[in-house]
Amino acid sequence: MILTSKTLCFYIATIISYGVFSQDKPEVNLGGALRFNYNLSSWKDGQKKRGGDFGYDFFRINTKAKYKGVKLNAEYRFYSKSFGGGMLKQGWIGYDFNAQNNLQMGLTQVPFGITQYNSHNWFFGINYYLGMEDDHDMGIKFSHKGVNWEYALAFFKNAEELNFGSNSDVSDSRYSYDVGSIDFDGDGNLDYRNKEVNQVNAKINYLFSGKTAKHKLGASTQYGGLYNLDTENMGSHYAIAMHYELFVGHFDVKAQLSRYKYNPENPLGEASNVIAMTAYGAPYLVASEGSTYTLGAAYNIPVKWHPVSSIQIYNDFGYINKNESDFENTLMNVTGALITAGNVYTYVDFAAGKNQPWLGPVWTDALAAGTANANWEIRFNINIGYYF
Template sequence: MKRCFFLILIPFFAYTQDKPIVDIGGALRYNYLVSSWDSDQKNIGGDFVYDFIRINTEASYKDIYLNAEYRFYAPGFGGGFMKQGWIGYKINEKEDIHLGLTQVPFGIQTYNSHNWFFNLTYYVGLEDDHDLGLKYMNIGDKFEYQLAFFKGSELYSLGGSREVTSERYAYDIVGRNKEINQFNGKFVYKTGEDFKQRIGLSAQYGGLYNIDTKEVGDHYSIALHHEAFYKRWNLKTSLITTRHNPINAVGESREIVKMGAYGFPYDIASNFEMYTAAISYDLPVDIGPISNLQFYNDFGYMDKKAEGFKNSAMNVTGMLVSAGDVYIYVDYALGYNHSWFGGDFTNELGAGKPNLGWEARFNINFGYYFLTDNSSR
């Protein structure tokens, strides 16, 4: 299972300070998995499948720089699409501007989780989301804040009457509604030396354009988030409230909105509160090529506001093995009324079902990351 196929390495070019610098890298990943709800899969001892191959490009010239990442998934999981791609300008040591497909400043970043599955926030578009727009960042020693305007989510075709495709990396509104003109603001206060903390507030507000009614509803999310670092420990907690107010055609429910990624759309509850807590511990080791073991448990709970809707939850217990450029996630993931864990996929995060219990997936993700951007996520 530790086999990773060697890729053709594209050399990176380093120039003098007055000339452009270009780095090219990427990653290759595979999964071994066994799912509690798939009896055929259990009968054959699980599946070993291709996850993705990605290409990363970073370039800079003086104070202007670029960051782009394109991923190739299997055709059944959306095929190929861009995760991020933005042009940056460094104003000074603290201030930067991003233009393009850039990470939305909301909640704990870069991730509100430690595991390969992310937290429940990811599946409702509130973790590691990337949209098209302009972002300003001011990162100081004690305070940092970000302001952004996003014209829309990732769009791969023109026209207001065209539905947003589900073939994308991050979850966004799809179907007969589409996200437009979203404003984001995020503030973080940083304190401590031995016991470091990041205390933050995030908010976003934007429009929901309905293709049928030609009217614009709205949506917003507000989050209080806290991250603590003590020796080898890391703790992430957040409280989030979200409301979607689409102006749908007559007869279509406004209690749900449709979201999609990886080629699969599903319903989520329009209005909910979400609570997350994620903890990890790093253990340095010297076992052959293995240098670190990170143990973690990440939990998320979705409290839906519509009458009769069944709440959803997710918990992942696991370990990240770091061995040079190879990262291996070993996860035992549980989902309750969660579209990616059993059921019929389409409405667990929406109305949910009363008779669904906890479902589990044991997953090992093997990844080799080379050259630029050695991020294991």
């Protein structure tokens, strides 16, 4: 089913009318955002001659509803066709047992690592590009938030499923990165055809405070199946992480160490030291085993420059140590500022990377084999969004 803007408006109107006529004083809220993007990349000669490009990023619709503890939360995004087109970022039905305990079912955020984001900048951190930051999958999640302890338990049947055939490949039109398929050799047939299935997650945080600082120390784990569409055999994958957050006044720090491994049951002759991952309409290869290290810090400066109310300066660093000895490791660093002016949020980023597909000329192999002696590539990026 293709969700057009007209169909989406019909669904929204149906939700609102249901609240008005069938429920006793429900809460229904609509919101969204419109964003534009400017970027200038060191590896794009034509773009440098033009002085960069400025254009459309996305338009999104957010719907939230609540009645007698039962909640709805959905976000649908409209990107350009080349960037994946329309896609559901999240969409779940939830129930609040009380102020501390919540249940969500549907396309909901995976409880792994620092959430909601393990980064401060517009590009996210390096874990995002491996499907380990702000990932959303289809399943059910229980969350508890207490004074000193937070924990979450979840089961995900699969990632976003748009095609329900016996051996349907994962769609490239998605917000968060998931294991998928890729036409690696250009022969018109997809390769490395795997799917994430039957994944379990557990996460726990301990919150404690000193005289001036607040701390959050936690651990996460996930384990699931990896179904190959060609061999019809089940492989496996897992990831574990330790994470820490520090809050002191206007200053905060985010640090995380993660370990992941994919064990695909690929056809004979197809390498098992890489997997395909996909999002935004374009898949690439990723090393099937490695460790990631991330560290980010930010400082928020309140100002009174009408309409600007605050400027947050930050630096986020990420490193992937790939297990394969002849694979080149990946580095990523983003230095920037978030400027808040009313409902307008502007990210100004200097993003640098080595063997990072979004920050360099090599797409398919950057997160897999990579390029020996790769240069640091830089992208200057400004993202301007009005959120309502």
